Amino acid sequence: MRPPIVLRYVGLVLLLNAFFLLISCVISGFNSDSAFFPLLYTFLISALFGVFPLIFIPPTTTITNKEGFTIVILSWLLSCLVGVIPYIMWGGEFTFTNAWFESVSGFTTTGSSILTNIEALPLGLLFWRSATHWIGGIGIIIFVLAVLPHMGKPGMILYRTEMSSLAVDNFRYRSQKTMQILLVIYVGLTFVETISLLFCGMSLFDAVTHSFATIATGGFSPKNLSIGYYNSAAVEIVIIVFMILSGIHFGLLFAALTGKISELWKSATVRYYLMALTGGVIAVMLSIRGSQLYSWAKALRYAAFQVISIGTSTGFATIDSSIWPPFTQLVMIFFTLQCACAGSTSGGIKVDRIVLFWKAIVKKIKKMQQPAAVIKIKMDTVALEDDVVEVNILFISFYIGIVFLSALILTALGVDILSAFSGSAATMGNVGPGFGMVGSMSNFSQIPTLGKWVLTATMLLGRLEIFGLIIFFSAKSWR
Amino acid sequence: MGLRAKMLLGFLILAIMLLVAGVWSIYELTTAGSSVQKLLNDNYRSINAGKMMVEALEREDSGILLLLSGKWKQGRSIIETGDELFQKGFTIAQSNVTIPGEKASVDEIEAKYKAYKDLWIKPIVDTSKEGNLGWYFQEVHRAFQDVKLSVENLITLNDQIMYRTATDLKNRAHRAIMPGIVAILAALIFTVLFTFLIHYYVVSPIIRMIKGIQHFMETGDLPDVQVETHDELFDLVSSIQRLVGQVRTAGALQ
Numbered sequence: 116m117r118p119p120i121v122l123r124y125v126g127l128v129l130l131l132n133a134f135f136l137l138i139s140c141v142i143s144g145f146n147s148d149s150a151f152f153p154l155l156y157t158f159l160i161s162a163l164f165g166v167f168p169l170i171f172i173p174p175t176t177t178i179t180n181k182e183g184f185t186i187v188i189l190s191w192l193l194s195c196l197v198g199v200i201p202y203i204m205w206g207g208e209f210t211f212t213n214a215w216f217e218s219v220s221g222f223t224t225t226g227s228s229i230l231t232n233i234e235a236l237p238l239g240l241l242f243w244r245s246a247t248h249w250i251g252g253i254g255i256i257i258f259v260l261a262v263l264p265h266m267g268k269p270g271m272i273l274y275r276t277e278m279s280s281l282a283v284d285n286f287r288y289r290s291q292k293t294m295q296i297l298l299v300i301y302v303g304l305t306f307v308e309t310i311s312l313l314f315c316g317m318s319l320f321d322a323v324t325h326s327f328a329t330i331a332t333g334g335f336s337p338k339n340l341s342i343g344y345y346n347s348a349a350v351e352i353v354i355i356v357f358m359i360l361s362g363i364h365f366g367l368l369f370a371a372l373t374g375k376i377s378e379l380w381k382s383a384t385v386r387y388y389l390m391a392l393t394g395g396v397i398a399v400m401l402s403i404r405g406s407q408l409y410s411w412a413k414a415l416r417y418a419a420f421q422v423i424s425i426g427t428s429t430g431f432a433t434i435d436s437s438i439w440p441p442f443t444q445l446v447m448i449f450f451t452l453q454c455a456c457a458g459s460t461s462g463g464i465k466v467d468r469i470v471l472f473w474k475a476i477v478k479k480i481k482k483m484q485q486p487a488a489v490i491k492i493k494m495d496t497v498a499l500e501d502d503v504v505e506v507n508i509l510f511i512s513f514y515i516g517i518v519f520l521s522a523l524i525l526t527a528l529g530v531d532i533l534s535a536f537s538g539s540a541a542t543m544g545n546v547g548p549g550f551g552m553v554g555s556m557s558n559f560s561q562i563p564t565l566g567k568w569v570l571t572a573t574m575l576l577g578r579l580e581i582f583g584l585i586i587f588f589s590a591k592s593w594r
Numbered sequence: 595m596g597l598r599a600k601m602l603l604g605f606l607i608l609a610i611m612l613l614v615a616g617v618w619s620i621y622e623l624t625t626a627g628s629s630v631q632k633l634l635n636d637n638y639r640s641i642n643a644g645k646m647m648v649e650a651l652e653r654e655d656s657g658i659l660l661l662l663s664g665k666w667k668q669g670r671s672i673i674e675t676g677d678e679l680f681q682k683g684f685t686i687a688q689s690n691v692t693i694p695g696e697k698a699s700v701d702e703i704e705a706k707y708k709a710y711k712d713l714w715i716k717p718i719v720d721t722s723k724e725g726n727l728g729w730y731f732q733e734v735h736r737a738f739q740d741v742k743l744s745v746e747n748l749i750t751l752n753d754q755i756m757y758r759t760a761t762d763l764k765n766r767a768h769r770a771i772m773p774g775i776v777a778i779l780a781a782l783i784f785t786v787l788f789t790f791l792i793h794y795y796v797v798s799p800i801i802r803m804i805k806g807i808q809h810f811m812e813t814g815d816l817p818d819v820q821v822e823t824h825d826e827l828f829d830l831v832s833s834i835q836r837l838v839g840q841v842r843t844a845g846a847l848q
Contacts, residue, residue, distance in 0.1 A: 119794055122787070149765070152618050156773060159614055160780050163607045164787075171600055171791050173822050200776060206768040 121185050123172040128190035129165035131253075132197050133158050135246040139201075142320075143239025150237040153204035161197050188579065191254060195219045195575075198247050205240055208232075212564050219571040221247025223578040224255065224460055226334025226430035226547030227538075229560045229567070233339050238320065241337040245324035249305070252331025252460040255578065256297050256365055300365055300372065305330045308357045315349040325431075329357045332460045334430025334547035340556070341432040342420070351420050351433060362388065362427035362455025383495055384456055388466045395422040395450055402443045421555070426450040428461040430547020430555075437554030444537075444550050451540045451549070452518070462545025462577050464514050471499070471507045478504075513581055518543050521573045528563045538562070542570040543577040597796065597825040604788045608781055615777030622770035629763050636692035637756040643690065644749035646683030647703070648742060650676045651710075655738050658714050662730055666719040673714060680707065687748065693755050699748045706744050710737040795823050803831055810838060814845075 136158035143151040178186070198218030202209040209217070213229045220227045221244055230236070236244070305326045312322035321337060328335050338344035342354060360368065363385060370378045379385050400418035404411055417434045424431045425447050436447060454463025474492045481490055491498045518539045525535035530552070537549030538559065548555040552562075559567065595603075653676035660669035684703065691697045713734050723729050799821045810816040816838045821828045 119791065122791075149769075152622075152769065153772075156614060156618060156776065160611060160776070163611065164780075164784065167604065167607055167784075167787070168791075170595055170603060171795065173824070204769065204772040204776060206765045206772075 116179065116181050116185065117175075119168070119172045120175050120178065120182055121189060122168040123174070124178070124186040125189050125193055126165040126168035128186075128194060128254075129161050129197065130169075131250060132194055133161035133165055135250060136161055136197075136201070136243065139239045139243035139246065142242050143237060146238045148237030148239055150201065150205050150240040150243075153201040154239050154243060156204065157197065157200040160200065187254070187257070191222065191251075191575070191579070194247075194250065194254070195222050198222060198243075201240060201243055205237075207235065208560070212567050213560075216559065216567045216571055217244070218247065219574050220542075220547075221245075221333070221335060222251035222254070223545050223574040224248050224251045224331045224333040224428075224462065225542055225545040225574045225578075226328065227542055227553070227570070227574075228335065228547075228558045229562075231558060231560050233337060236337075238337075242320070242324060244335050245327040245333075245337070248331040248333030248335055249327040251578075252333070253298070253301060255331075255460050256301060257294065296369055297365055300368055301330060304357065304360060308353065311353045311357075312350060315345075315347060315353055317345065317350060325354065326357070328431070329354055329429060330361050330460065332358065332361050332427050332429045332455070332462070332545070334424070336431060343433040343556075348416065351416065354431060355420060355423050358423050358427040358429045358431075359389075359392070361429070362459050362461045364456045364458030366458055367456075381495070384467045384470055387470050388456055391450075391453070391466070392423055392426050395426055395446055398446050399439075399443050402440050402446070406440045408439070422447065422450060425546055425548075426453070426455065428454040428463050428544055428546045430541070432548060432555035435554055435556035437550050437557070444533075448537055448540060448550070451537065451544050451546045452515075454544050454546065462543075464511055464544070467494070468507050468511060470494070471504060472511055475504050475508060510581065514543065514577075517573060517576060517581070521569055524569050525562070525566050528566045530562060530566060538570065539573060543573040545574060545577050595825065597823075597827060600825070601792075604784075604792075608784060608788075611777050611780055611784070615773035618773045619770050622766050622773075626763055626766040626770060629759055629766065633756060633759045633763075636690065637752040637759065639690050640687055640692075640696070640752045641749055641756070643683040643686035644745050644752070647680050647687070647745045648749075650678075650680035650683060651738060651742050651745070652676075653679065654710075654714065655735075658718070658730070658734055658738075661714070661718040662723070662725060662727070664719055664724055669719070677711070693751065695751055696748070699744065699751055703741065703744045703748065706737070706741040710734075710741050713737055796827060799827055799831065803834065807834070814842075 136154055140151060140154040140158050143154050195215070195218045198221060199211070199214040202214035202217055203211055208230055216227070216229050219225070226248070233241070308326040308329055309319075309322045312325060313319065317325070324335075324337050325342075327333070334341075336342065336344075342351060345351075363379070364382075367379055367382060367385060396415075396419045399422050400411075400414045403409060403418060404414040408414070409417060417436075420431070420433045421436050423429075436443070439447075452464055453466060453469050455461035455466055457465040457467045471492065471494065474494075478490050478492055481488065492504055493499065518536070521539035521543065522532075522536040525539060526532055530538070534549060534551030534553050537551060538553040539549075541547055541549040541553070548557070553559050559570065562570065654673050657669045657672035657676060660672060684700075684707070687703070688700050691700060718724060799819065802819045806817050806819050816835065819831050819835075821831050
C-alpha cells in the first residue's frame with residue numbers, strides 16, 4: 116500500500132468537507148452569528164490539509180483495492196474528526212464527547228443528537244450539521260456501490276446480485292460513469308425535494324437542510340420538534356415520498372429514471388420493502404387507534420410518517436412515539452433493525468438480507484421434507500451460492516450480537532433496558548431515535564459519556580457494514 | 595511545483611494556521627474585555643439606579659405614614675429626601691437606556707411615579723386624609739406598589755441581560771482558548787504529515803541515490819533510482835544518471 120496515494124485521496128474528501136464548511140461560514144457571516152469563526156477556522160484547516168497532499172503528491176492512475184478501502188475508512192474517520200472542530204470551538208452543549216457523537220451521528224447519517232435545544236444553535240452551525248448528513252450519504256453511495264462490489268468477498272456479492280438484470284445492464288458498476296450517475300441521482304433527488312418543500316411553504320434554509328437529511332436518510336432537523344414543528348400534511352407527504360425513494364437501491368432508481376419503472380416492482384427486494392412498510396403502517400395505525408390516542412385520520416398520518424421514517428433509517432419525527440403502546444414500539448424496533456434496501460443510503464440489516472434470510476429458512480424446511488432435492492436460493496433471477504447465504508446469516512447474527520453487547524454495556528452504565536436496547540439498535544442501524552429516554556422527541560444527552568462512545572462505535576460499525584471493517588483489518592482477505 | 599515552493603508552502607500552511615488562531619484568540623479576548631466593560635456600564639449602573647429608586651420609594655412610604663399620623667415636619671423631611679434620591683436614581687436610569695425594552699420600562703416608571711407623587715404632594719396633615727388608613731390602602735399604597743413593581747421590572751430586565759452577557763463571556767472565553775488548542779494539535783499533525791512527505795519524496799530518493807552511487811563506485815553499475823516528483827530532485831537524479839553515462843563512455847574510450 117502507498118500511504119501518500121491514500122493521503123492524496125483523503126485530501127480530496129477533506130476538500131469536499133471544506134466546501135460545505137465554506138458555505139456554512141457564508142451563511143454564518145450573513146446572519147452575523149457566533150459560529151462564523153469556528154466554521155471559518157475549520158474550513159481553513161480542512162482546506163489546507165486537503166490541498167497540501169494534492170500539491171505535494173503526484174497523481175496516480177491506479178489504486179489497489181486495499182488503498183481504495185483504506186481511503187474510504189480513513190475519509191470517514193477524518194471527516195468525523197473535522198466535523199467535531201466547529202462544534203467544540205463553538206461551545207454551548209458541545210463537550211468533546213458530545214461533539215464527537217454529533218459529528219459521527221451526522222456523517223454516518225444516523226441522526227441521533229445530544230442537543231437539548233437545537234434551535235439555540237446558530238444557522239451556520241445548523242447548516243453544517245445537516246451538511247454532514249449529505250456528505251456522509253455520498254460517502255455511503257460510493258462505498259457501497261463503487262468500493263465494496265470490487266472487494267470480491269461473498270458478503271459483498273449482495274451488492275452485485277440484488278439488482279435485476281435490466282438494471283445491471285443499464286448500470287455498469289465498473290464503468291467510469293458510475294460515480295457521475297450516482298451523484299446525478301443523489302443531487303437530483305435533493306434538488307427536487309428542496310423545490311417541493313419550498314412549494315409546501317418551508318423557508319429555503321429549512322427546505323435545504325431537511326432535503327440533505329432526507330436523501331441521506333439522516334434525520335437531523337434544525338427544529339426541536341423535528342417535522343412536527345411544521346404541522347403540515349403536505350410537508351409530511353413530500354418527505355415520506357423522498358424517504359421511500361432514498362431507501363431504494365440507487366442502481367434501481369437509475370433504471371427507473373431511464374424509463375424502466377416496472378423494474379422497481381420486478382425486484383423482490385423492493386416489493387418486500389414496500390409491502391413491509393405498508394404492513395407496518397397499518398399495524399401501527401390500528402394499534403394507536405385502538406388505544407384511543409388519536410382519530411383515524413391522525414392515526415394514519417402519524418403511523419405513516421413514523422414507520423416510514425424509522426423503516427428507511429431516516430429518523431425524523433412528527434410526534435413522540437415513546438408514549439405509544441408496547442406492540443407499536445416492538446413493530447418500530449423491528450423496522451429499526453431491518454431498515455431499507457442495500458445500495459441506498461439507508462442503514463440497518465437491510466431488506467435484502469431479511470429476504471435472503473427468509474428464503475434460507477424456506478429452503479431448510481424444503482430440504483427437511485425432501486433431503487435429496489437440489490434447491491437453489493434465487494434473488495430475482497440470480498442463483499446464490501451457499502457461502503453467500505451463510506455469510507448473510509452470519510452477518511445478521513453478528514449484527515444482533517453487537518446490538519445486544521452495546522445494550523448490555525449501556526444497562527451496566529445505568530441506562531434502562533428499553534432505552535439501552537432501542538438506542539443501540541437505532542445507532543447500529545443509523546436510524547436515530549429509539550424509545551424511552553432516547554425517544555423521537557428526546558435526545559441522547561442523558562446517556563453517560565462512556566455510553567456515548569459505545570454508541571458512536573456502533574454507528575461506525577453499522578455504517579461500514581461490520582464485514583467492511585473486518586475485511587479492512589484482515590490482510591488475508593485482500594486480493 | 596519545485597521543491598523549494600513545496601517546502602515553502604508547508605511552512606506557510608503552518609504559519610497561516612497559527613496566525614489565524616492567534617488573531618482569532620486576540621479578537622475574542624478583546625471582545626470579552628469590552629463585554630465586561632459593557633456589562634458594568636450598561637447593566638450594573640441601571641441595577642444600582644433601580645435599587646436607589648426602591649430605597650427612595652420605601653422612604654417616601656414611611657414619610658407618608660408619618661404624615662398620616664400628623665407628624666408633618668418629620669414626614670415631609672423624609673419624603674423630600676426620598677424624592678431627591680428617587681430623582682437621582684431615575685436620572686441615571688433615564689440616561690442609561692442601553693437594552694431593548696429599557697426605554698419603555700423607564701417611561702412606565704416616570705408615569706407611575708408621577709401618579710404616586712400627585713397623591714402625596716398635596717397637603718395631608720390637617721385635612722380629611724390625616725389618619726385615613728382607608729385612603730392610604732386604597733390609593734397611596736397601591737400607587738406605591740405600582741411604581742415599585744415597575745422599578746423591580748427594570749432591575750429584572752437588567753439582571754437577565756447581565757446573566758446573558760455573563761454566559762456569553764463564558765462562551766467567549768471558551769472560544770478564545772479553543773483556537774489555540776486546535777491550532778497546536780493541527781500544527782502537530784501537519785508537522786508529522788509534512789515530515790513524512792519530505793522523507794518519502796525527498797530524503798528517501800536521496801538515500802537511494804547515495805546507495806546507487808556507492809554501488810556504482812564499487813561495481814561500475816548504477817541501479818535505476820525512481821523519483822516520482824518532477825522537481826529539482828528529479829533533475830538531480832537525471833543529471834547524475836547522465837554524468838554516470840558520460841563517465842562510462844569516457845572509461846570505454848580510454
